[in-house]
Amino acid sequence: MTLYFTDEHEWISVEGGSATVGITDYAQAALGDIVFVELPASGATLSKGGEAAVVESVKAASDVYAPVTGTVTEANPALEEDPALVNSAPETDGWFFKLTLADPAELEGLMDAEEYKAFVATL
């Protein structure tokens, strides 16, 4: 399992040809209290950089973009009941969706944990 990060504050956990996607702790803190997460349907095709999900905080709606191209295999059912999981466990139980990677080469431009930490420190 390898963990990647994007400059849009998403994380991608990759195992073989499939990946789990969520938003980082930095992102959830910036968004504030999350009250609803609109997730892509199973079977949806996402293209890298395209809209993948919408996070609604008390204050505003924010788009989440697909960090890689792929086909959604599962959206986190727990977020429907308890969207605040994204605040309390953004990088574990608060995952957004799983997908099958279309092009593993897209991962090459992403950050690892150390690089992401350094990136956040500059913000």
Next chain:
Amino acid sequence: MSDEEPAEIIQTLPLDAWHRQRGARMVEFAGYYMPIQYDGIVAEHLWTRAHAGLFDVSHMGQLLVSGDAVDIELEKLLPGDLIGLGVDKMRYSLLLDENGGILDDLMATRRTGDFYLVVNGATKADDIAHLHEYLPEELTLNHLDEQALLALQGPEAVTALARLIPGVEALVFMTAGAFDLDGVPLWISRSGYTGEDGFEISVPAESAEFLADRLTAQPEVKPIGLGARDSLRLEAGLPLYGHDLDTRSDPAMAGLGFAVPKRRRAEGGFPGAVTICRHFAEGPPARRIGLSLSGRLPAREGAQIYADDVLVGIVTSGGFSPSLQQPIAMGYVSAAHAATGTALQIDVRGKRLEAVVVPMPFVPHRYVRKGA
């Protein structure tokens, strides 16, 4: 009155450093850096509903108007009953354009010798220009830009404030008076923008940190950001200028009949009186309404409102209510669809959310009125 800074320069308010020291996240709002949140909007919102929250609203414009027949002259611009307003009493009122459109909403307090007006931060420069243009030259208009403004809101606000300033508990909703704290002169009203009991306190800018420190040293009080101020006022059904009120709405459409009393409707004599009085008499073409949404997905400002397939209105404020744990919204719909209980649909990113017209406030007001 100071010269206005160029729009791109973001100004700081007297409590800027105070907020930053307490971990506030600061954002640009109405040309100033303002605290959007401290611990989180929901926690701050619920704290205010249960205890007392301290809000910095120093971006708002504090104005003094004085001179002969100031009440008669103000009634030529505002549709409220200012002639009949007693000393140390305040009213909610509106600045209007010639068509009856709303230029700003404000609080007007008659004091001994002058009227004290509090107007919105984003509109204060335009308001001052408007007052200069339309008030007679013999009247004096002062912009109190050396005063900060703090609001202490919540059911425990009176306990906290009266511990520091005995006597404030004698004020009732929409009354005001002069007080002092360790020699610092304060103008305090029992009023606010959350639907809770509470106070608004005008304090010299150089003493704002002193007052904020003394207030937040009380166990009931925490500093609260603008984010919770917005969710609290939405639950209270209170419109926000620039969102729920603007020149496209008038007092009848906005459901602000209490701001245009019977005498003023009969006599007119304020901008847009013909249109406004006709709208009150015959009913306005559209009305500001409250909407209770099904599910958990909020509808935001700008979302379109449908009755089946017909576009009938637009959301002007919307969010997730921390107190009710459901999405609520405020908006305008054509009069035929404005009755309580009307089922409507709101378009959010192509989804149609079910909503029903409900009376406002969404959360009951808890003002402390005379005789209560």
